Amino acid sequence: MKKVTALTLIAALQLGFTAPLFAIEENIQTPETQTVKKETPKKEKKEGRFFNKKKKEPDFKIKAQYINTDWWASFQDPYLSEYIALALQKNHDMKIATISTNEYYQNYRIQFGAELPQIGIGFSPALVKMPGTSDPAGAFVLPGIANYEADIFLKNRDKTKSVQKQYEASLLDERAAYISVSSAVGTVYFNIVNADKSIELQEEINAQRQEIYDLMLLSNREGLVSSMDTIQANQALIKGQTDLAELKKQREKMLNQLAVLIGESPENIDSLKRISLDELAITNKIPAGISSDIIENRPDYLKAAKLLEKAGIDIRVAKKEFLPTINLSGLAFFNSMGGMSNLLTTRNMLWSLGAGAMLPLFTGGQRIANLRLKKAQYERLLQSYLKTNLSAIQEVNDAMVSAKLDWDKLQQTLKQQALEEKDYNFNEMKYNEGVISKLDLIQFRENLLTINQLAAKQKIEYLVDYIGLYKACGAQI
Numbered sequence: 001m002k003k004v005t006a007l008t009l010i011a012a013l014q015l016g017f018t019a020p021l022f023a024i025e026e027n028i029q030t031p032e033t034q035t036v037k038k039e040t041p042k043k044e045k046k047e048g049r050f051f052n053k054k055k056k057e058p059d060f061k062i063k064a065q066y067i068n069t070d071w072w073a074s075f076q077d078p079y080l081s082e083y084i085a086l087a088l089q090k091n092h093d094m095k096i097a098t099i100s101t102n103e104y105y106q107n108y109r110i111q112f113g114a115e116l117p118q119i120g121i122g123f124s125p126a127l128v129k130m131p132g133t134s135d136p137a138g139a140f141v142l143p144g145i146a147n148y149e150a151d152i153f154l155k156n157r158d159k160t161k162s163v164q165k166q167y168e169a170s171l172l173d174e175r176a177a178y179i180s181v182s183s184a185v186g187t188v189y190f191n192i193v194n195a196d197k198s199i200e201l202q203e204e205i206n207a208q209r210q211e212i213y214d215l216m217l218l219s220n221r222e223g224l225v226s227s228m229d230t231i232q233a234n235q236a237l238i239k240g241q242t243d244l245a246e247l248k249k250q251r252e253k254m255l256n257q258l259a260v261l262i263g264e265s266p267e268n269i270d271s272l273k274r275i276s277l278d279e280l281a282i283t284n285k286i287p288a289g290i291s292s293d294i295i296e297n298r299p300d301y302l303k304a305a306k307l308l309e310k311a312g313i314d315i316r317v318a319k320k321e322f323l324p325t326i327n328l329s330g331l332a333f334f335n336s337m338g339g340m341s342n343l344l345t346t347r348n349m350l351w352s353l354g355a356g357a358m359l360p361l362f363t364g365g366q367r368i369a370n371l372r373l374k375k376a377q378y379e380r381l382l383q384s385y386l387k388t389n390l391s392a393i394q395e396v397n398d399a400m401v402s403a404k405l406d407w408d409k410l411q412q413t414l415k416q417q418a419l420e421e422k423d424y425n426f427n428e429m430k431y432n433e434g435v436i437s438k439l440d441l442i443q444f445r446e447n448l449l450t451i452n453q454l455a456a457k458q459k460i461e462y463l464v465d466y467i468g469l470y471k472a473c474g475a476q477i
Contacts, residue, residue: 063088066178068475072186074285077275080189083262087185088178090263097177104163104170111163115156117148142334149327150355155320158313165310169303175474176299181261183471187464188258189274194460195251197277201453202244208446209237215439282459285466286403290473295392298474304385311378318371324359392472399469406465410458417448417455424448 072084087094124141151157216233219225255269264272295301333350360367424444431441470477 060088063094063178066175066475067182068470068477071470071475071477072182076281079274080186083185083189083258084182086262086264087181091181091261092263093181094178097174101167101170101174104167108160108163108167111160114149115151115160117146119146120144144332146330147327148329149325152326153320153323155317155323158317158320162310162313162317165306165313169306169310172299172303172306176303179299179471179475182475183467185258185261186467188254188261190460190463190467192251192254192258192272193274193277193280194456195247195254196274197456198453199244199247199251201449201456202240202247205446205449205453206237206240206244208442208449209233209240212439212442212446213237215442219439277456277459280459280463282463284407286400286407286469287477290396290400290477294473294476295389295396297476298392298472301388301392301474304381304388308378308381308385311374311381315371315374315378318367318374321367321370324357326357327355329354329356395472396469399465399472403462403465403469406458406462410455410462413451413455413458417451420448420451 067084067088069081069084073081075081121142121144124143149156213230213233213236216225216230220227220230252269255272256266258272259266259269331350331352424447427436427441427444430436431438
């Protein structure tokens with residue numbers, strides 16, 4: 001009978017299916033809600049800032065904090081704010097970044113599950129023929145198995161912490177992606193506004209050049225100007241028309257780009273509204289200085305720190321690979337011959353408890369090489385962390401210098417624009433008094449339109465530099 005029971009046990013373990021008896025729901029931020037369940041104060045202190053207790057907020061509100069929507073609202077442009085909101089909801093790069101954090105989160109859950117006991121149950125019917133009998137008898141087997149690696153050296157706990165740091169780094173990648181996409185939306189939008197103004201001015205310039213060319217033709221017929229002057233006027237008109245076509249092409253491409261950034265089809269670019277450059281409020285918003293706290297809060301800087309922490313934990317895990325592995329196991333086995341009525345009885349139950357320790361003595365140098373590998377990775381990530389720190393300071397300084405100098409350049413151009421406008425007004429008075437010809441007045445008008453184009457371009461350059469400073473500061477400007 002003992003042999004039959006043993007054979008039945010083996011068959012049950014081979015044929016039976018396993019199912020978890022329970023699931024553990026630990027306190028951790030999910031990518032969807034980024035909220036945590038209530039923990040004890042001691043637990044909160046141990047966990048990182050991504051794992052602290054936090055009031056549940058809508059997903060959109062959390063993502064809006066990534067990009068500092070109040071900063072975008074400071075431009076007082078309802079169209080820009082709308083496009084930023086649409087990007088938060090529909091941009092595919094942002095969605096990919098969020099999905100990526102979910103992948104890292106599930107890796108964390110997988111590793112966390114390795115710390116817990118593994119318990120499974122099964123059920124297997126069998127047909128057994130006993131020695132000395134002619135007819136087989138039915139049997140029912142109900143095995144239950146439990147296995148647990150006693151983590152007395154906290155190796156598995158450290159592995160979980162290592163994966164947790166990787167997940168936290170992925171959250172910072174997500175934040176960086178949101179900042180990058182929102183910056184791209186703002187940059188493209190302002191360049192479109194500039195293109196609108198440039199096209200408007202170029203069309204007026206072309207109208208002036210057409211009028212100049214028509215006057216040149218009349219003057220040439222009367223013998224007042226040479227054919228060379230007429231050809232040059234025609235060349236200027238053709239160049240203006242070419243410039244206009246190029247501006248329209250660039251605007252069309254930027255509209256397509258903006259549509260993709262906000263998750264819309266490029267076929268709908270005609271419905272993309274924007275503010276006029278003349279209505280856009282442009283003031284000096286460059287801060288006198290940037291705090292080091294802002295630089296240290298950049299997502300790339302924080303990510304480098306998280307990866308460095310992970311590398312330190314990986315070294316600790318590699319060292320613990322030299323320690324023995326201790327396993328605890330348990331088995332509960334119910335076996336019934338002939339029917340299920342007496343299956344769950346102590347008479348038909350077998351159980352066992354066991355423990356074992358395993359210390360690998362020779363692995364061909366793998367553990368030593370693994371430890372050295374982890375140390376080398378730590379040194380590489382340390383250098384990357386230090387480089388990221390310097391690069392962050394450089395990017396902020398570059399953005400500050402570009403914005404400040406472009407603002408100063410814009411002010412000089414605006415002064416030149418004001419002088420050019422006064423000059424045109426004086427020449428208009430001269431034309432009305434018959435002192436200068438209409439051809440001369442048209443030329444002065446074209447000069448004014450050209451400086452207006454330059455001023456519009458420099459206004460947008462300043463705004464784009466300001467967005468660059470926003471991005472360099474991790475949206476915390």
